[in-house]
Amino acid sequence: MRSRLPRLLTPLVRAALSKRVLPRVAFSGAMSAQILGNRARSITTYTEGSDLPRVRPHVWPAPSKDIMAARDFIRESAASPKNILIVPDREPDGMASGTIVSLVLQLLGKPESEIRIHFTAAGFTIFNPLERARLSRVCQKENVSHVIVLGQGARASWSLLEKSIETKALIINDQHSDRFLENTVAVSASRDPPSTTSSLLTYIVCSELHPEARETTGWLALLGIFGDLGARASLEPPYPQELKDFKKKYTSTHLRDLVTLLNASRRTPECGTRDAWEILQYTPQTNPAPTPKSIMKGEANAELRERLKDAKTRVNAEVRRCSKMPPRFSKDRKVAIIFMDSPYLVHPLVATRWSNYFDPNLTKLVLAANTGYAEGKVSFSCRAVSGRARKGDKGGPKEYETESWDINVISILREYLAKDSLLEEQARGEFTNGYKRATGGSVPLDVWMLFLEKGLEITPRKGDFPQKHALDYIQD
Structure with missing residues (x-):
């Protein structure tokens, strides 16, 4: 199989280089990025029972109209006199996405004191009726005008919130879906390769909202990519070109170690997600701004780092025990x-x-x-x-x-x-x-x-x- 693989890919690579239309082939995300690059602007598919090809645009990372709608939503959120609620997933990708949104809202003038954070209960999703009621109570109690949900998936449901709650909602989701909650703005990853993450989608949405957004949040997009796709994920086009520069600047070793540290807290029985969230938080005015290296060395918050390291030790021991079954x-x-x-x-x-x-x-x-x-x-x-x-x-x-x-x-x-x-x-x-x-x-x-x-x-x-x-x- 290995010896045949290069010969199999040769016509696809030639097609990409000559700007010809590529067939839609199921490859891993990293390989898709290398094959498609910036040159692949369309996809050829075949309808069952017909030999005639159908050409459609290659859409990545999400439909442009959805990205524009999300940008308008975030601008509106920053201008709101009420509080904003961020609901990130507990994984590093979700944490990175939430931190990107928080930083960009502050760059747009939203005070840090008016940004709230909410995590779903352990073992529950935002689609659970009990969690919907809990989230609705939080929005009402905290006087929230806009809620931004990150990396939580997408399923058909009546509503993200109870009907009596007038809070507006935005969902940014790295899993492709045609089903969305009612009365929400949604950005769902395209089904076209290469693979994407919630943090990358959030970064692409937010990077155009302020001149400092790219430099401030670029390493967080990488953190989410490392968390979801691994350290060996390809950053070839159509991925934003600057991500390669950020990877050289912040290094794979420190990003990978930070992903492991953040993951440990959510896996413990006490589900200490707050520690992982807090260690990533800073304001755009923080000087020097924290980096994966400074966080791992304890320069940003030594106490939080030690708690996360203890969680990592306990989780590793439990994985070894359960793997023996x-x-x-x-x-x-x-x-x-x-x-x-x-x-x-x-x-x-x-x-x-x-x-x-x-x-x-x-x-x-x-x-x-x-x-x-x-x-x-x-x-x-x-x-x-x-x-x-x-x-x-x-x-x-x-x-x-x-x-x-x-x-x-x-x-x-x-x-x-x-x-x-x-x-x-x-x-x-x-x-x-x-x-x-x-x-x-x-x-x-x-x-x-x-x-x-x-x-x-x-x-x-x-x-x-x-x-x-x-x-x-x-x-x-």
Whole structure:
């Protein structure tokens, strides 16, 4: 496969260099960026049952009309005499997005004292009715005129807020979606490659709003990219050219270390997201402004850094413990399930770790299920099997030659849900949102049991569910 790959890409690269129309091919985000570059301005697709090509514009990172609407929304927010509420995701990408918005609002003249921050409750999303009520109360209590939601996904729902609340809303979302909440301005990532992040979308929206916005917030866009796409993510066009300069200035090592530090706080049982948020906060007038290097050295806030380092140590220990659980397999052996009971948010890390140790010819995805994170629910993470395992010097895991780029986690999960109409009705909203190679969610125990029995066709065992209240669902 490796020897054939360059020959496969050659006609695509030639097409890009000659400004010819490129076919739409499913590559990873980094490779797509290298192939498309700035020269690819259109995409050719073929309608099923027809040999005639259909050419459409290559849209990236989002439709321009949506980006312009978001800029108008932020300008309006900065001019509002009332408070502004920022609702970022708990991941580094969401934290970086929220910090970008906060800094740009201040550059536009909004006092820092009029900017509020809100995090969803652990185990909940903004689409949950309980969280909607909670967010509505915050808007009413804090006298909020505009709310900006970052990196929380997009699903069909009646409203972000209760109908009695007149607060205006903006959603910036790195997952492509055609479904949005009512009465909101929304910027959703395009389905066209390369991959994007919420922080990059937020940076592109905000960078044109003030002359100092690029220099002030550029490293935060990189922080989110490192958090979501990894340190090896390509920054080739159509990514903004200045991101390469910021990467040289702030270095991959410090950005990567900061991502790890920020991630640790949200994974602990106490979910200390505030510490991660506070360590990133500063005003445009701060001199010198904090950098990834100064934060990691404790120059910005030594006390917060020590608390985050302690969280990182505890999370790493819990990942090692939960990774020792042996997997079970679906009836067709396409899915490996790792059961755990942990108050830590470690199931995504365990799923990623195990995804390197299966043959993608046989097992397509890893599903890590945690009964201890959210009471009464099973929190889960799915990862496509990577087939990256290498043979060690002393008989370690063998190397799998088959590439796994074509594994689509969402499509595979939909196939399992389609086996039972009740299962599909109750679980579709949680199992089919996310990325092509990674997704996750949280479902009630009875829905999870239905998924195991009807979807994966395996018989649950008591050892799979250490929590006492889960045993009621399992027969001897």
